[in-house]
Amino acid sequence: MKVRIVVSYVPRYRRGHRFHFVPPVTGIHLAAITPPEHEVELFHEQVRPVPVDASPDVVALSFFSGFARRAYALADRYRALGVRVVAGGPHVSYWIEEALQHVDVVVTGEAEAVWPSVLRDLARGTQRRVYHGEPTSLAGLPTPRYDLLEERFLVPRVLQATRGCPFTCSFCTVPDLNPGFRVRPVDEVIRDIATTHFPRFWQEKVAWFWDDNLLVQRRWAKELLRELAGLDRWWLTQASIDIVKDRELLDAMERSGCIGIFLGIESLDEADLKSVDKRQNRAREYREAIRKLHDRGICVMAGFISGFDDQTPEVIASTADRLNEIGVDVPFLSILTPFRGTPLYDEHRRDGRILEERDWPHYSGYGVAFRPARMSPEQLLAAHRQMWNRAFGPAAVLERLARGARSLSRGAMMLSAAMNGFYGLKQITGNEPAAPPLEPEGTIRHPAPGDAPARLSRLGLKRSASAADSSVERTA
Numbered sequence: 001m002k003v004r005i006v007v008s009y010v011p012r013y014r015r016g017h018r019f020h021f022v023p024p025v026t027g028i029h030l031a032a033i034t035p036p037e038h039e040v041e042l043f044h045e046q047v048r049p050v051p052v053d054a055s056p057d058v059v060a061l062s063f064f065s066g067f068a069r070r071a072y073a074l075a076d077r078y079r080a081l082g083v084r085v086v087a088g089g090p091h092v093s094y095w096i097e098e099a100l101q102h103v104d105v106v107v108t109g110e111a112e113a114v115w116p117s118v119l120r121d122l123a124r125g126t127q128r129r130v131y132h133g134e135p136t137s138l139a140g141l142p143t144p145r146y147d148l149l150e151e152r153f154l155v156p157r158v159l160q161a162t163r164g165c166p167f168t169c170s171f172c173t174v175p176d177l178n179p180g181f182r183v184r185p186v187d188e189v190i191r192d193i194a195t196t197h198f199p200r201f202w203q204e205k206v207a208w209f210w211d212d213n214l215l216v217q218r219r220w221a222k223e224l225l226r227e228l229a230g231l232d233r234w235w236l237t238q239a240s241i242d243i244v245k246d247r248e249l250l251d252a253m254e255r256s257g258c259i260g261i262f263l264g265i266e267s268l269d270e271a272d273l274k275s276v277d278k279r280q281n282r283a284r285e286y287r288e289a290i291r292k293l294h295d296r297g298i299c300v301m302a303g304f305i306s307g308f309d310d311q312t313p314e315v316i317a318s319t320a321d322r323l324n325e326i327g328v329d330v331p332f333l334s335i336l337t338p339f340r341g342t343p344l345y346d347e348h349r350r351d352g353r354i355l356e357e358r359d360w361p362h363y364s365g366y367g368v369a370f371r372p373a374r375m376s377p378e379q380l381l382a383a384h385r386q387m388w389n390r391a392f393g394p395a396a397v398l399e400r401l402a403r404g405a406r407s408l409s410r411g412a413m414m415l416s417a418a419m420n421g422f423y424g425l426k427q428i429t430g431n432e433p434a435a436p437p438l439e440p441e442g443t444i445r446h447p448a449p450g451d452a453p454a455r456l457s458r459l460g461l462k463r464s465a466s467a468a469d470s471s472v473e474r475t476a
């Protein structure tokens, strides 16, 4: 069969992006695990339009909640042409009934265990409507299909070396979607980096790990970093802040070419962190943690969330200055979003705080889908935009770059300059995050407040840490 993989996208800024840093890993990974008897093509809607024609036998759609309406519209158009559509990813895993109104087949959870069977059944015409992908061992996974990537991505070498996270932040779907913590064999990860080549200097040099918490399992992480050190590459990833307590790990990160770490700092206030069970973070330790990473020349990218119950518009707006004070090099500023499958969604649903009239575009990370405790939804949106504009205004950007020039390694400085330049340019040209449309395109049928929470772990599958092929070393 001819399989067209489409990774949906909707611009979240007023005038979109001129540059595209990285692709998601989903499309190139799904292409790689597609059995060789099928022909695969891949489209990232982020960088080029997706043709809607009858040439593929199957279209596989991947998207998250914020892009659901766009993905459903595409699916409807393909199906009108007689093309069968499969959807997977975090959104459809929790909104199966909704997705089945637009697609032929839904794959929940992780694709590896079921993708070959889904395609085999589609080829025979015996497909089921729903397949549940159990978490499986990550050993033996193929190298992502970088050859299918569009050239417009600045950093094409993206990969995943682990899956899952041992923490349980209440707004995050990872603990249920990717239960336990599993690692790939180090030699297979190294193979993916060492054997793939790209035309430009920085493309050849950089490996971007799309992991949720790459360095959790210390013994494995140190082995990976030892091998990485021999490759003379630069790498970046996401990790939890407890890594700074392990000096040996920090040294290994520096030696192996780490140029950037994304930390989910989320809030500068302990009460906010407690309210979402972010127990590994201590706000009072942020400054020291960031200093330790700077001592190794590593750029600190940090995620902040607006919309916690204790926050007011003034607190949110002032965060822009406070994050510069603690030393963050690149801030990532989003709005708290109650995704189904999380304890946060269940609490807000129970308490009647979900704004039911607000459609999926409000679930993009830049919209407000719930009733904040101490302000109106409009005030939260305005406070977030005020913070965003202050954080990426020329003064704040220059302050971060000047500090970075004193503390960051060459690769880390390039990373910081590229990202601060990217967002700083958006700010001075008025290209801020767009406000999601208030007019809904469809109706979200939220479950009744008393209904059981949606959890893949309740499907009776072996979705627990015991299904993982490695144990977890908790360090926070």
Ligand code: SF4
Binding pocket: 165, 166, 167, 168, 169, 172, 173, 174, 175, 212, 213, 240, 264
């Ligand atoms: S540490 Fe990050 S990945 Fe892990 S549960 Fe919290 S938000 Fe999710």
